[in-house]
Amino acid sequence: MATAAAAGTVVLVDAALDPYEHPDLRWLVRKHVLAVLQEFPTLSPSVDTYTSDDGASTVLLNARGLLAVSPALPPVLLTVWLPREYPYRPPLVYALPAAPTASLVPDHPFVDHRTGRVHRTLPYLEEWSVPRSSLAGLVRSLVTALRMCHPLTASFGLADATTRARATPVEEERRRMHAVLVDELASRLGRDAAAFRGGVDRDIHALSSLQSGLRARGDAMGRAVRDLEEERMRLERAVTASLVHRGELLSWLCTARRAPDPGAALAPRAAAGDAPRWLESKASELAADDAIDALGHALESGELNFQEYIKRVKVLAREQFFHCYAASTSMNT
Incomplete structure (x- = not known):
């Protein structure tokens, strides 16, 4: 069944x-x-x-x-x-x-x-x-x-x-106390449930606010990373351009350093003019040339930046020009 x-x-x-x-x-x-x-x-x-x-x-x-x-x-x-x-x-x-x-x-x-x-x-x-x-x-x-x-x-x-x-007074008192305790328990449960729900709502609101703040920070960090990446690429392009300019400058310096041997030109010119003055001017010109060469090596090794290198080369080139002019005019006097 x-x-x-x-x-x-x-x-x-x-x-x-x-x-x-x-x-x-x-x-x-x-x-x-x-x-x-x-x-x-x-x-x-x-x-x-x-x-x-x-x-x-x-x-x-x-x-x-x-x-x-x-x-x-x-x-x-x-x-x-x-x-x-x-x-x-x-x-x-x-x-x-x-x-x-x-x-x-x-x-x-x-x-x-x-x-x-x-x-x-x-x-x-x-x-x-x-x-x-x-x-x-x-x-x-x-x-x-x-x-x-x-x-x-x-x-x-x-x-x-x-x-x-039919209950005795003691049982009636127990029953009354039981009803009172049950009512008190029910009211406490209701209050505790309301308080707990209110705390949960506050926690949810706080976590939602924290989540929105973290999301905004994440967006800001993403933008910062993108900006840094663009800056890195820009610097890489600038370094590449600087290396190209450095190669061109080194080629120019190698071409400019190709000058006649001072020892070979000394004998024919010594009899034609002021030999001591020509030797002094020629030595200063060669010293400037060596200094420019040393600056080129410093630039290649990274001991000197490009802007400082150009600044010093300009000064030495100016001095070298005047020494070269003084050497050429000393032999015609």
């Missing part, structure tokens, strides 16, 4: 999952539904029309039944709806009073007292993810939360009223 009932449940679940959006995950949805029905036998599957807050109606698979929170607390009528996007979208959970005389507690941290909808403040719903989350884990988490803070008011029906009438 149990096997036939289980087979009928599987057939019902499979038929209800036909219009769902993820056909490749129907086996996972079937596994979740059968697991929660096996762990909580008071729940049973059905297919009904679900009406959302905006008025749209959809035929959905659901599990409904009485959920016993604890032996000392009354059960609640639990309905777990599976949306078409399940398991990527969490279930829609409703917890309502099982007895018509009971009502939901206002300002409950997890259950809306007007509709019975379980809020996303329930940690399991808030942290819902695939494949870690399941229907059985959700119901277990809900039982733990409702055991700490029951969603129903203190009036649970005539039987409870009769039991309270």
Whole structure:
């Protein structure tokens, strides 16, 4: 008999999952539904029309039944709806009073007292993810939360009223203290949840501001790197041009240094003019030539920059010109 009932449940679940959006995950949805029905036998599957807050109606698979929170607390009528996007979208959970005389507690941290909808403040719903989350884990988490803070008011029906009438004053005091402690716990949970959510919102805002600042710094660093790369390329082009000019200048200096041997010209010119003056001018001219040659070697080895090299060469070339002129005029006097 149990096997036939289980087979009928599987057939019902499979038929209800036909219009769902993820056909490749129907086996996972079937596994979740059968697991929660096996762990909580008071729940049973059905297919009904679900009406959302905006008025749209959809035929959905659901599990409904009485959920016993604890032996000392009354059960609640639990309905777990599976949306078409399940398991990527969490279930829609409703917890309502099982007895018509009971009502939901206002300002409950997890259950809306007007509709019975379980809020996303329930940690399991808030942290819902695939494949870690399941229907059985959700119901277990809900039982733990409702055991700490029951969603129903203190009036649970005539039987409870009769039991309270027969209770001793000590039991009445214990029950009253228990109700006070439960209310205090519920209010503290609500305040803590609100404070925690406010802190999370502030942290998210601070991290968003920090992220925008880091993004702006990253853009600025990217622009700086591009500017440095352009400057490097410009300097490389300037160095290349300087090397070309240096080669041209060295070629000019090699051509300019090609002069007659002073020893060979000394004999014929010595008898024609002032030999001591010519020797002094010629020695100064050759000394300037050697100095220019030494500056060229310093430029090649990097001991002297190009601008300083040009400046000194200009001065030496000027002096060399005057010494050359003095040597040429001394032999004609």
